[in-house]
Amino acid sequence: MEHFEIAVIPGDGIGNEVMPEALRVLEAAGSRYGVEFAFHEFDWSCERYKRTGRMMPEDGIEQLRGHDAILLGAVGYPGVPDHVSLWGLLIPIRREFDQYVNLRPVRLLPGLTPPVRDVSPGDIDFWVVRENSEGEYSMLGGRQGEGTPGEMVMQASVFTRRGTDRILRYAFEFARRNRRSLVTSATKSNGIYHSMPYWDERFRAIAEEYPDLSAEQEHIDILTAKFVLRPRHFDVVVGSNLFGDILSDLGPGVTGTIGVAPSANIDPERRHPSMFEPVHGSAPDIAGRGVANPVGQIWSAAMMLDHLGAPEAGAGVLAAVESVLASTDAALTPDLGGTARTGDLGGAIAAAVAD
Amino acid sequence: MEHFEIAVIPGDGIGNEVMPEALRVLEAAGSRYGVEFAFHEFDWSCERYKRTGRMMPEDGIEQLRGHDAILLGAVGYPGVPDHVSLWGLLIPIRREFDQYVNLRPVRLLPGLTPPVRDVSPGDIDFWVVRENSEGEYSMLGGRQGEGTPGEMVMQASVFTRRGTDRILRYAFEFARRNRRSLVTSATKSNGIYHSMPYWDERFRAIAEEYPDLSAEQEHIDILTAKFVLRPRHFDVVVGSNLFGDILSDLGPGVTGTIGVAPSANIDPERRHPSMFEPVHGSAPDIAGRGVANPVGQIWSAAMMLDHLGAPEAGAGVLAAVESVLASTDAALTPDLGGTARTGDLGGAIAAAVAD
Numbered sequence: 081m082e083h084f085e086i087a088v089i090p091g092d093g094i095g096n097e098v099m100p101e102a103l104r105v106l107e108a109a110g111s112r113y114g115v116e117f118a119f120h121e122f123d124w125s126c127e128r129y130k131r132t133g134r135m136m137p138e139d140g141i142e143q144l145r146g147h148d149a150i151l152l153g154a155v156g157y158p159g160v161p162d163h164v165s166l167w168g169l170l171i172p173i174r175r176e177f178d179q180y181v182n183l184r185p186v187r188l189l190p191g192l193t194p195p196v197r198d199v200s201p202g203d204i205d206f207w208v209v210r211e212n213s214e215g216e217y218s219m220l221g222g223r224q225g226e227g228t229p230g231e232m233v234m235q236a237s238v239f240t241r242r243g244t245d246r247i248l249r250y251a252f253e254f255a256r257r258n259r260r261s262l263v264t265s266a267t268k269s270n271g272i273y274h275s276m277p278y279w280d281e282r283f284r285a286i287a288e289e290y291p292d293l294s295a296e297q298e299h300i301d302i303l304t305a306k307f308v309l310r311p312r313h314f315d316v317v318v319g320s321n322l323f324g325d326i327l328s329d330l331g332p333g334v335t336g337t338i339g340v341a342p343s344a345n346i347d348p349e350r351r352h353p354s355m356f357e358p359v360h361g362s363a364p365d366i367a368g369r370g371v372a373n374p375v376g377q378i379w380s381a382a383m384m385l386d387h388l389g390a391p392e393a394g395a396g397v398l399a400a401v402e403s404v405l406a407s408t409d410a411a412l413t414p415d416l417g418g419t420a421r422t423g424d425l426g427g428a429i430a431a432a433v434a435d
Numbered sequence: 436m437e438h439f440e441i442a443v444i445p446g447d448g449i450g451n452e453v454m455p456e457a458l459r460v461l462e463a464a465g466s467r468y469g470v471e472f473a474f475h476e477f478d479w480s481c482e483r484y485k486r487t488g489r490m491m492p493e494d495g496i497e498q499l500r501g502h503d504a505i506l507l508g509a510v511g512y513p514g515v516p517d518h519v520s521l522w523g524l525l526i527p528i529r530r531e532f533d534q535y536v537n538l539r540p541v542r543l544l545p546g547l548t549p550p551v552r553d554v555s556p557g558d559i560d561f562w563v564v565r566e567n568s569e570g571e572y573s574m575l576g577g578r579q580g581e582g583t584p585g586e587m588v589m590q591a592s593v594f595t596r597r598g599t600d601r602i603l604r605y606a607f608e609f610a611r612r613n614r615r616s617l618v619t620s621a622t623k624s625n626g627i628y629h630s631m632p633y634w635d636e637r638f639r640a641i642a643e644e645y646p647d648l649s650a651e652q653e654h655i656d657i658l659t660a661k662f663v664l665r666p667r668h669f670d671v672v673v674g675s676n677l678f679g680d681i682l683s684d685l686g687p688g689v690t691g692t693i694g695v696a697p698s699a700n701i702d703p704e705r706r707h708p709s710m711f712e713p714v715h716g717s718a719p720d721i722a723g724r725g726v727a728n729p730v731g732q733i734w735s736a737a738m739m740l741d742h743l744g745a746p747e748a749g750a751g752v753l754a755a756v757e758s759v760l761a762s763t764d765a766a767l768t769p770d771l772g773g774t775a776r777t778g779d780l781g782g783a784i785a786a787a788v789a790d
């Protein structure tokens with residue numbers, strides 16, 4: 081029996097509501113597919129920050145290190161500035177563990193109601209490969225002349241050769257292994273003077289290593305329009321930290337909701353634990369009411385199973401999600417047009433996994 | 436009779452095809468509404484760059500200075516790197532003339548086929564107010580260690596107090612004067628550590644000066660999803676140079692095409708000429724075939740008329756555009772589902788203006 085040690089960080093808001101459903105589905109998948117989990121829960125959150133002044137303990141990264149994977153809910157809550165909560169937990173984990181790939185599927189699942197016309201499940205099916213360790217998310221910079229008329233803020237983005245090449249190469253490898261044959265690079269080299277022309281230069285260089293694949297680039301402005309106008313077109317879309325972030329919310333938006341979208345923060349070299357979290361945030365507006373949609377968290381757990389080398393179990397969870405979403409039974413949460421509660425939907429998926 | 440001196444820069448690609456149509460419509464509007472134009476054409480373009488090594492002459496800005504306004508087509512062509520062509524013409528004009536507002540309507544015109552469901556003309560009707568002079572579009576930065584494994588590029592963004600406050604204030608003033616009452620700020624203060632928290636801080640400060648208006652902020656990732664999921668919600672959306680750029684392509688994408696979208700690069704203090712250009716680019720893929728849609732250029736000319744203090748003429752041009760797009764006659768270009776050529780559509784709009 082395979083055995084995995086999983087660090088569980090529910091975090092804030094609806095993170096606390098969707099996480100138990102993911103664990104329940106994982107237990108069901110474990111029994112069915114012969115995988116055993118030990119879950120170690122950490123209360124790292126904005127609530128903890130308010131109590132202790134830190135999102136996680138000083139040795140937080142060390143505490144996580146021994147685990148096979150990390151399952152994260154959502155971080156951020158009113159009263160704690162976002163850049164404090166995120167740079168105190170989510171972003172350091174991504175970086176300390178060199179989870180340099182943020183992999184996010186954009187897939188129209190059955191049962192969703194997409195805002196765009198004339199698309200059916202299967203029509204929208206692509207992946208965003210987001211750089212997850214550098215780029216526009218940088219602590220370099222600062223403020224000068226505070227309070228004076230000359231006040232200004234400088235913000236640096238950092239694109240290293242190593243960081244740029246490895247994410248581009250991952251995108252091409254991923255396309256070759258799992259996909260049709262098109263890699264689209266998100267750029268903005270007509271406006272952003274230094275970093276984006278460099279990104280393009282490296283994209284061209286890496287693309288040459290993959291003559292069997294098609295490569296194209298689009299400026300981020302028109303690319304967002306094409307996500308809406310031609311979502312069928314895309315296969316693998318690679319972008320910087322910021323552009324990947326934008327595209328991996330917009331893509332799920334085009335499928336009808338970001339409430340079901342998962343993500344994987346991966347260290348492809350497996351030197352460190354990888355982290356799996358839904359794309360949605362802590363949603364303070366609906367937190368505490370028991371109506372949050374747990375599918376993003378559950379699908380993230382399915383990606384974790386794939387990564388851990390239990391792809392049969394991962395596929396089983398995703399199939400269960402699809403069958404429950406497609407059914408018209410009473411298990412759907414309000415955002416999906418139903419009246420069920422978080423636990424009803426999680427329970428229905430767990431039951432479908434066990435079946 | 437009012438008289439205006441207009442600098443005309445068709446630029447590259449389809450810029451050369453759509454510009455004559457805008458001039459023709461302006462002539463028609465001039466006759467009808469009693470406005471006279473002198474058009475001074477400049478051949479500044481990538482073609483000129485290839486010939487002379489410069490997009491515009493060294494004293495280009497001086498040559499433009501005496502004009503009442505600038506009408507620009509599109510810049511950029513294969514063989515000239517985008518960041519060369521744009522930083523050699525479009526961006527210096529925006530900056531030298533301190534056109535710090537880039538104003539872009541997002542409006543579902545009659546006759547368009549939006550990709551999103553259940554929207555009719557009138558349902559999508561908002562404005563993007565984009566910062567146009569600083570932010571992420573910056574020449575500060577550079578490359579280090581070229582060709583070594585340690586190669587890296589640093590790119591700075593610059594947010595000054597002056598630059599940030601004036602665009603935010605413009606957005607609130609614009610909302611108070613012309614709109615319903617909601618200003619949405621595009622941010623990413625959870626990921627971008629220095630600049631975006633500063634943007635939020637200034638947004639909160641300026642919003643306090645406008646207690647009669649509603650103010651909200653959204654992170655750019657989820658905001659793009661909401662453009663697709665809830666386009667009716669928005670009224671005035673204010674964003675940095677990059678975020679405004681993205682949103683003002685995505686918004687028109689949601690209405691069916693960026694081919695008809697206009698923009699105004701405005702110096703609100705009127706110390707310098709303002710510049711009017713379509714949102715679309717030079718479209719090398721369709722250039723030279725006479726099928727480009729001239730509406731973006733024509734609508735930009737209508738915005739120019741408004742700015743010049745001839746709002747009746749501006750409204751007349753926009754009404755003519757709407758009536759021709761709504762008609763099922765043979766004047767529509769292929770991107771709008773017709774078979775007409777650029778000149779047919781321009782001619783039909785000019786005739787409708789004269790009518």
Ligand SMILES: CC(C)[C@H](C(=O)O)[C@@H](O)C(=O)O
Nearest residue numbers: 270271301521525680714716
């Ligand atoms: C061509 C490019 C530099 C420009 C911009 O990003 O400003 C364009 O996309 C626009 O929106 O006007």
Ligand SMILES: CC(C)[C@H](C(=O)O)[C@@H](O)C(=O)O
Nearest residue numbers: 166170325359361625626656
């Ligand atoms: C919460 C925020 C910092 C985060 C990001 O931008 O990386 C989130 O939007 C995501 O996509 O994971």
